[in-house]
Amino acid sequence: MSMAQQAEPAVSPPPAPGPKQSDGRTVRRPLALRLLARPEVGVFLGAVAVMVFFLFAAPPVRDGGSMANILYQSSVIGIMALPVALLMIGGEFDLSAGVAVVTSALTASMLSYQLTLNVWMGVVVALVVSLGIGAFNGWMLVKTGLPSFLVTLGTFLILQGVNLAVTKLVTGNVATDNISDMDGFDQAKALFASSFDVAGVQVKITVVWWLVFAALATWVLLRTKYGNWVFAVGGNKESARAVGVPVTFTKISLFMLVGFGAWFVGMHNLFSFNTVQSGEGVGQELIYIAAAVIGGCLLTGGAGSAIGPVFGAFMFGMVQQGIVYAGWNPDWFKAFLGVMLLGAVLINLWVQRQATRR
Amino acid sequence: MDRSSHTRSRRIAFVAVAAAAALTLAGCSSGSGGKKSEEGGADASAGKASTPRMKVALVTHQAPGDTFWDIVRKGAEAAAAKDNVDLIYSNDPNAGTQATLVQNAIDQKVDGIAVTLAKPDALKAVIAKANAAGIPVVGLNSGLSDWKELGLLEFFGQDESVAGEAFGKKLNEVGAKNAVCVIHEQGNVGLTQRCDGVKKTFEGETQILNVNGTDMPSVKSTITAKLKQDSSIDYVVTLGAPFAPTAVQSVGDAGSEAKVATFDLNKELTKAIEAGDIEFAVDQQPYLQGYLAVDGLWLYENNGNYSGGGEQPVLTGPAFVDKSNVDAVSEYAAKGTR
Numbered sequence: 144m145s146m147a148q149q150a151e152p153a154v155s156p157p158p159a160p161g162p163k164q165s166d167g168r169t170v171r172r173p174l175a176l177r178l179l180a181r182p183e184v185g186v187f188l189g190a191v192a193v194m195v196f197f198l199f200a201a202p203p204v205r206d207g208g209s210m211a212n213i214l215y216q217s218s219v220i221g222i223m224a225l226p227v228a229l230l231m232i233g234g235e236f237d238l239s240a241g242v243a244v245v246t247s248a249l250t251a252s253m254l255s256y257q258l259t260l261n262v263w264m265g266v267v268v269a270l271v272v273s274l275g276i277g278a279f280n281g282w283m284l285v286k287t288g289l290p291s292f293l294v295t296l297g298t299f300l301i302l303q304g305v306n307l308a309v310t311k312l313v314t315g316n317v318a319t320d321n322i323s324d325m326d327g328f329d330q331a332k333a334l335f336a337s338s339f340d341v342a343g344v345q346v347k348i349t350v351v352w353w354l355v356f357a358a359l360a361t362w363v364l365l366r367t368k369y370g371n372w373v374f375a376v377g378g379n380k381e382s383a384r385a386v387g388v389p390v391t392f393t394k395i396s397l398f399m400l401v402g403f404g405a406w407f408v409g410m411h412n413l414f415s416f417n418t419v420q421s422g423e424g425v426g427q428e429l430i431y432i433a434a435a436v437i438g439g440c441l442l443t444g445g446a447g448s449a450i451g452p453v454f455g456a457f458m459f460g461m462v463q464q465g466i467v468y469a470g471w472n473p474d475w476f477k478a479f480l481g482v483m484l485l486g487a488v489l490i491n492l493w494v495q496r497q498a499t500r501r
Numbered sequence: 502m503d504r505s506s507h508t509r510s511r512r513i514a515f516v517a518v519a520a521a522a523a524l525t526l527a528g529c530s531s532g533s534g535g536k537k538s539e540e541g542g543a544d545a546s547a548g549k550a551s552t553p554r555m556k557v558a559l560v561t562h563q564a565p566g567d568t569f570w571d572i573v574r575k576g577a578e579a580a581a582a583k584d585n586v587d588l589i590y591s592n593d594p595n596a597g598t599q600a601t602l603v604q605n606a607i608d609q610k611v612d613g614i615a616v617t618l619a620k621p622d623a624l625k626a627v628i629a630k631a632n633a634a635g636i637p638v639v640g641l642n643s644g645l646s647d648w649k650e651l652g653l654l655e656f657f658g659q660d661e662s663v664a665g666e667a668f669g670k671k672l673n674e675v676g677a678k679n680a681v682c683v684i685h686e687q688g689n690v691g692l693t694q695r696c697d698g699v700k701k702t703f704e705g706e707t708q709i710l711n712v713n714g715t716d717m718p719s720v721k722s723t724i725t726a727k728l729k730q731d732s733s734i735d736y737v738v739t740l741g742a743p744f745a746p747t748a749v750q751s752v753g754d755a756g757s758e759a760k761v762a763t764f765d766l767n768k769e770l771t772k773a774i775e776a777g778d779i780e781f782a783v784d785q786q787p788y789l790q791g792y793l794a795v796d797g798l799w800l801y802e803n804n805g806n807y808s809g810g811g812e813q814p815v816l817t818g819p820a821f822v823d824k825s826n827v828d829a830v831s832e833y834a835a836k837g838t839r
Binding site for chain 2: 209212213216219255261262303311317318320324326417420424467468
């Protein structure tokens with residue numbers, strides 16, 4: 144139904160046909176309609192609709208600072224939604240993505256604090272651990288052939304327990320110690336959790352990283368061989384293997400990409416809040432998946448984009464903060480969130496249907 | 502030959518990597534902060550009771566990884582060590598599962614059960630079973646209005662409404678006009694009571710804000726959004742210690758003049774109070790709750806005593822901690838016991 148980017152054939156396209164009469168079956172549809180058929184355009188319109196709605200409903204949203212705040216909230220979801228989306232295009236899920244963020248932050252924080260090391264050491268080790276968790280997920284999946292839902296559900300539970308137990312074992316508490324006075328903290332904070340001034344508005348650096356990562360992911364998906372592999376393994380693993388796509392490598396590396404995202408967001412959490420609570424992160428994985436799905440990634444794999452989840456995450460951040468800016472009854476908060484999201488997805492769906500209808 | 506040289510070179514490589522790692526570790530040590538700056542000062546060891554060994558189960562509705570409950574548990578463990586008690590700790594935020602855990606304790610034939618009553622009705626039946634089995638049950642933390650009706654021996658805790666009311670009065674004292682009460686777990690009865698208590702006594706306006714407590718960045722931006730939406734807010738009231746420092750960041754982000762005060766206490770918070778970032782905290786002394794619950798069961802078992810005389814709850818809060826008395830508390834908070 145959705146006309147998303149599909150795996151491009153490995154062979155080069157045949158030479159362009161000369162001018163000849165079309166028989167009507169392959170008539171090129173107007174540009175506007177072809178654009179609308181793309182999933183990321185649908186979600187873009189949905190996001191614009193939500194934004195316009197809140198610009199009217201909540202006057203404080205019109206302020207630049209508020210927009211920066213909404214973008215910040217969107218960016219911390221969005222940075223994780225990107226690798227999660229790539230993984231979904233590759234046909235897999237990662238339910239451990241939410242707690243993996245906290246695992247990474249805990250690792251960096253406890254290692255630096257307990258051994259009184261420069262925090263960069265902790266940051267590097269946390270990266271290794273995060274990539275390792277991703278590799279483990281991918282390896283288990285490839286080796287056992289179990290659905291990723293089960294494999295990562297296992298990792299999700301393991302990490303949740305390990306986060307708590309190890310933190311308690313190492314620090315004697317369930318939260319890590321404050322590392323803000325340690326060497327290297329300020330540099331790391333500048334990289335992961337600083338903000339900069341744009342026309343008097345403080346914008347968080349995560350917004351920049353989010354857009355940079357999105358551009359990078361788009362380029363990889365559309366312009367590289369690896370991108371083709373991702374679409375291919377998500378579309379049909381067996382035929383992908385048959386035409387020579389390294390399925391095992393692609394799947395494992397996709398999980399490791401999620402690990403990288405978890406590491407990045409984990410470092411952001413650590414360096415903006417100085418300490419980490421070991422019980423956090425549960426439930427976030429569904430928000431990442433939701434952002435990717437709203438962004439037009441198919442739950443079944445093989446179709447989607449990297450730019451769609453950017454709008455998906457923005458929509459999430461916009462709705463979540465917009466409700467507060469609008470000053471609505473907070474008891475209804477979650478319900479509003481659900482209704483707005485469903486509404487946005489429906490607009491997305493409707494636009495696509497209209498655009499792809501013959 | 503070829504093979505052994507291969508092994509050797511590999512071994513050399515390994516040694517080199519290990520040495521390099523050790524060097525890097527040494528070279529990268531932090532000159533400030535960290536564990537080194539905090540070492541020293543061992544826990545005071547206390548004597549141990551000579552009463553016969555008894556088994557006590559502490560069953561709470563703790564959600565995993567909450568600093569607050571960690572302190573309750575530490576108090577219980579301290580009392581258990583002193584009183585020659587074998588303490589079994591279990592927890593689950595789901596009331597049904599918590600009831601199963603109490604049943605589990607009954608099946609183990611423990612000598613006493615300490616339980617939190619976050620959802621009293623769900624625990625009614627299983628507490629009756631414990632009473633029928635002749636196991637004394639005490640309550641702690643939540644369930645102040647229901648403990649007697651459920652047939653509990655004694656209760657140790659803070660009246661959340663009373664704490665909220667005291668908080669509201671304190672806000673009046675410091676001259677606040679417009680406060681926002683940040684609920685980090687929507688639908689939690691105790692948290693709602695706190696906000697209601699504040700609303701009752703506070704003469705200014707009290708607003709409620711729900712945030713997603715399992716995701717700090719979201720807590721931060723939601724509070725920022727609220728402060729932008731209503732710039733007349735001059736006090737942010739958080740209901741759990743970990744959220745107060747985040748609220749301070751939100752105040753900065755929003756360019757607001759609001760001050761931050763909170764329910765509950767932890768190590769970071771005492772530092773923030775010392776630094777003046779956070780105005781005050783109301784402490785319900787979770788350590789005391791855990792300690793007294795276990796100790797109360799021990800006293801009942803060995804001397805037939807009723808704490809609170811069997812009629813009144815034993816109140817552990819609200820105790821205010823602000824700049825004037827934070828020094829006395831911070832030493833213990835650093836150890837994770839206040």
